[in-house]
Amino acid sequence: MLFVIMLLAALALFLYLTLGVARDPNKKKFFYLYLLIDIWLGSVFAYLLVSAVLN
Numbered sequence: 001m002l003f004v005i006m007l008l009a010a011l012a013l014f015l016y017l018t019l020g021v022a023r024d025p026n027k028k029k030f031f032y033l034y035l036l037i038d039i040w041l042g043s044v045f046a047y048l049l050v051s052a053v054l055n
Helices: 002-022 025-054
Strands: none
Touching: 002 025
């Protein structure tokens, strides 16, 4: 359970950073990096959620 809470906290942090960087055109390389991390964390969370529902 602690892992899921930490995963959600990390996802929220990187979503916040992604939205903050999206407004600044000088930091586009960070935007794509944060977006990649968001997608990865979101897919891990979705996998855990689906596996918990199916079990």
